Amino acid sequence: xxxxxxxxxxxxxxxxxxxxxxxxxxxxxxxxxxxLRSVRSTWWTVLAAALTMAATSGQLAIxxxxxxxxDDPTVNPGILPVGDIVTGSLELTQYxxxxxxxxxxxxEYATGTIRTTLRCTPSxxxxxxxxxxxxxxxxxxxxxxxxxxxxxxxxxxLGEWGRAPLGGTLADVAASAAYLALxxxxxxxxxxxxxxxxxxxxxxxxxxxxxxxxxxxxGITVLTRIADAFPGVxxxxxxxxxxxxxxxxxxxxxxxxxxxGGLALGRWALARRDA
Numbered sequence: 385x386x387x388x389x390x391x392x393x394x395x396x397x398x399x400x401x402x403x404x405x406x407x408x409x410x411x412x413x414x415x416x417x418x419x420l421r422s423v424r425s426t427w428w429t430v431l432a433a434a435l436t437m438a439a440t441s442g443q444l445a446i447x448x449x450x451x452x453x454x455d456d457p458t459v460n461p462g463i464l465p466v467g468d469i470v471t472g473s474l475e476l477t478q479y480x481x482x483x484x485x486x487x488x489x490x491x492e493y494a495t496g497t498i499r500t501t502l503r504c505t506p507s508x509x510x511x512x513x514x515x516x517x518x519x520x521x522x523x524x525x526x527x528x529x530x531x532x533x534x535x536x537x538x539x540x541x542l543g544e545w546g547r548a549p550l551g552g553t554l555a556d557v558a559a560s561a562a563y564l565a566l567x568x569x570x571x572x573x574x575x576x577x578x579x580x581x582x583x584x585x586x587x588x589x590x591x592x593x594x595x596x597x598x599x600x601x602x603g604i605t606v607l608t609r610i611a612d613a614f615p616g617v618x619x620x621x622x623x624x625x626x627x628x629x630x631x632x633x634x635x636x637x638x639x640x641x642x643x644x645g646g647l648a649l650g651r652w653a654l655a656r657r658d659a
């Protein structure tokens with residue numbers, strides 16, 4: 385009797401699971417977003433910024449109403465666009481929003497998790513740019529939210545002394561969001577270079593407010609022109625839509641240049657120092 389050979393059915397080799405088609409930079413951005421949204425300080429900062437914006441815009445609107453009803457006509461601002469209150473409120477609110485850019489990297493230095501970050505993403509340029517994308521995107525969206533809050537608070541307070549044309553108000557809200565995104569990334573770059581939160585806040589206060597105010601002396605044109613080149617003043621000209629001493633677009637470009645310079649300084653510091 386002939387015994388037929390036994391055949392064993394072979395299963396086709398299972399294919400490995402396909403990884404998501406994302407590049408290393410997209411993965412770094414996703415990791416940075418996960419880190420930033422998973423800590424409570426981010427959402428406390430968002431809440432603090434919203435409360436500061438509401439309080440500041442309400443206060444500025446009350447000042448405008450009081451000035452218009454005052455007996456002294458020299459301080460009468462007249463009917464104000466709501467967008468002016470929104471952009472004016474950023475002078476104080478921005479210092480709360482800056483914390484998002486600051487904490488995005490100083491918290492990692494404080495806890496030592498920056499070493500894990502750099503082991504997972506060895507390219508320090510990629511790490512910093514990924515943080516910049518996340519911080520810039522988050523602060524831009526937060527700026528839109530804050531602009532809406534400021535307009536919603538200011539309009540009823542202004543009453544007959546306010547107007548809110550849709551196009552102009554939306555443009556002012558978008559400009560506010562762009563300004564906050566740029567100064568947030570500037571804070572990130574300085575944080576990568578300086579590491580100390582207290583030192584970073586001191587430098588930011590000096591750049592955005594203290595030094596320009598000290599330079600703006602009446603009658604000294606040279607010092608005033610120097611002050612106009614600082615990021616806070618340039619951003620102010622952009623938000624106000626000024627044409628003097630330069631167009632608003634130039635103010636935006638000057639602020640963007642400071643932001644790029646801050647990132648370059650942060651990248652240089654990351655390359656020279658150990659984590």
